[in-house]
Amino acid sequence: YADIMKVDGYVGNFRARIRKNPRYVIAEKCTGCGECRDACPIEYPNYADMNLGVRKAISPPFGQAVPLTHTINRDYCIECYKCIDACGARQAINFDQKPEEVEVDVGAIIVSIGYDMYNPQDLEWTGYGKYLNVFTALEFERLILAAGPTGGKVVRASDGQKPHSVAFVQCVGSRDINKYEYCSSFCCMYTLKHAVMLKEKYRDAIDVYVFYNDMRSNFKGYEEFFNRAQKNGVKFIRVKLEDRRITEDPATGNLTVSAETEDGRPVSAQVEMAVLANAAIPHHTAHELAEILKIPLNKDGFFVECQPKIRPTDTEVPGIFLAGACQGLKDIPYSVAHGSAAAAQAAAVLNRGTWVVEPLVAKVNEDLCSGCRICESACGYNAISVAKVGDKDLAKVVEGLCRGCGICSSACPMDAITMPNYSDKQIVAQVQAAVEKVEKA
Ligand SMILES: Cc1cc2nc3c(=O)[nH]c(=O)nc-3n(C[C@H](O)[C@H](O)[C@H](O)COP(=O)(O)OP(=O)(O)OC[C@H]3O[C@@H](n4cnc5c(N)ncnc54)[C@H](O)[C@@H]3O)c2cc1C
Ligand code: SF4
Ligand code: SF4
Incomplete structure (x- = not known):
């Protein structure tokens, strides 16, 4: 019962900001007994039954929800407080709950929004x-x-x-x-x-x-x-x-x-x-989540895996994995297999003390950098940002996030960013060598 607001960091070191929405029921105290639901006089269309049936203003999200914590829909609740009486000594109902933002540190993220x-x-x-x-x-x-x-x-x-x-x-x-x-x-x-x-x-x-x-x-x-x-x-x-x-x-x-x-x-x-x-x-939240996590969607709106045959659960961002139908429609056996693979990969990340990144990451020449921030907005992975170093604004690359795409390098007006093995000099030399070969042939 929460929304993900923002994710910073990189593999092994993500920080997620999450908004916990009020259930008006204290999850730790609710036993899921349903006595409040029986006492509640208000019914409204049950979205979990495709609106073919009704549910009470206080009810669990759906029949087999785990945990079975009940939630009050304040759009329908008439505040008769019969649920409070029914809950009695458990004292699980709290009409004063407010949305709460929490930050959690996680090593890996699995996207499984169906x-x-x-x-x-x-x-x-x-x-x-x-x-x-x-x-x-x-x-x-x-x-x-x-x-x-x-x-x-x-x-x-x-x-x-x-x-x-x-x-x-x-x-x-x-x-x-x-x-x-x-x-x-x-x-x-x-x-x-x-x-x-x-x-x-x-x-x-x-x-x-x-x-x-x-x-x-x-x-x-x-x-x-x-x-x-x-x-x-x-x-x-x-x-x-x-x-x-x-x-x-x-x-x-x-x-x-x-x-x-x-x-x-x-x-x-x-x-x-x-x-x-x-x-x-595709799930209606897929687009927003893709932007928060900086992972791509395909033309139909499903999340894109790194490689369909040999890396079907990886995304382009190390430490973020895909599970189930959000990556491409699949039935339950295949969603379970995909989810198990994603869980095993996430566990592997958590068990590693260190993470080896690809050597192809952007390098900033601090003498040339003017701190203009153009690279910051060009990077699709939030991997480069400008901060004060002494009295100068300088771009700094987070190596765990950099995917080596080189966009910052071509965007920089000061030629202050280079990609190892892809400096202008090296590329020109390669082009010249290729042209020479063609001329000789
Ligand atoms: C009518 C029908 C009958 C079917 N019958 C069968 C069958 O008999 N056997 C079979 O193998 N398959 C069946 N399927 C297919 C089955 O539904 C899917 O294979 C399965 O649901 C995929 O599992 P999933 O976990 O990837 O996605 P989902 O089951 O869709 O689960 C995703 C969950 O993520 C939650 N979520 C979404 N967005 C967010 C968000 N932003 N933050 C947090 N949570 C979020 C959703 O509420 C949902 O609970 C059927 C499908 C339909 C339409
Ligand atoms: S809120 Fe109280 S009465 Fe309702 S299900 Fe939870 S424990 Fe039972
Ligand atoms: S206060 Fe609201 S949720 Fe509780 S019993 Fe009355 S209508 Fe139902």
Whole structure:
């Protein structure tokens, strides 16, 4: 329940400024018993259930949160203080809590902020937001989950009835050059999961269709799961991603999903519910965090690893690692593997007494430096800063942060910064040697 505000320093020596937001509950005293929640009279839409259910003004962030510390949402709380009475001798509730800024020294940082889901309301053909019985995959996930708002009962929003037919529509926003060009990677498998769950729960009482273009079941055991869905009677309809449409019969709330097969034949299914596999997208805080940590995002907005094959958890900044879907969409087994690797790398940093940096770091000639600060603003890694030395302002390089990119060197108007092995003299000599070779040839 905190926001990261600023990070200074370098591998082994980071200092992070963190704003702890008030929960109005003292975490150390809260046992997670939930008695305050039972006493609270106020309910509001539960974001952890995709707003399909309600939560109390005092509640844990979500059912399986660790720790189960409760939090008061002051936007909804009416200050009746029934929670204080319910909490009793534990005295865990404190309405006077304020935001608090703390600084912590850490040796390594792991970025694991996951992803967000695209709201398909602007894809008019889906009818999402217009037709009550069109759901997103995450909404459906909450519906079918035993711990969800309906206790695991799949029901329509229009009449609260169990549907007798459901169509899953794949690649909604993903693999679409006008939206998100990339494949969201896990939708095929979670759709198979949802389809199999429906079939195993309701058997012949339900017809299940999957409108898909490619079924990407390409890891251990996944193809077998696809086969299981087919054996269970799920009907797979392979269609083009263009020209799909969902329409509604307003009298019944029933839907027609129509599309075209790859050879141009029109296909459709009349169903009582439709579920969209909407694109997974970069987390909305990714951009801000990338700026704070000075690590890059790719064109889609996911964090960039140092090298995709052999250094998939490293960032360009030593000591900052990536874990899970924030680096690129991946399902749980692969997120766990990635996270474990990042944790092992962070542990390796913490266990090292010293850190060997690349020798290619910028060098400042103090006699030439005028302290103009141009290098300071040019450096993308906060690796060079100007400070008073005696009565002179001088640039100083933090070797642990310098990535040897040379931008400060080319920006300096005084020619006061050089890169070892890349001085102007050396580069000119190399160019001359290369030109001579070409002339001789
Ligand atoms: C409908 C649906 C069903 C799925 N079903 C399955 C399945 O059955 N099996 C499977 O393998 N995969 C499934 N997946 C995929 C699965 O959700 C991802 O693989 C997994 O969540 C990735 O884990 P993660 O830890 O990288 O990201 P997340 O699970 O997104 O976790 C990131 C966490 O970081 C927090 N966070 C974000 N920003 C910040 C910040 N700035 N500061 C602090 N915290 C922050 C978030 O609140 C979140 O708790 C499903 C996905 C969907 C959409
Ligand atoms: S605030 Fe008090 S009553 Fe509420 S969960 Fe925590 S310990 Fe229990
Ligand atoms: S004071 Fe607020 S959180 Fe506590 S019981 Fe009343 S409404 Fe709920």
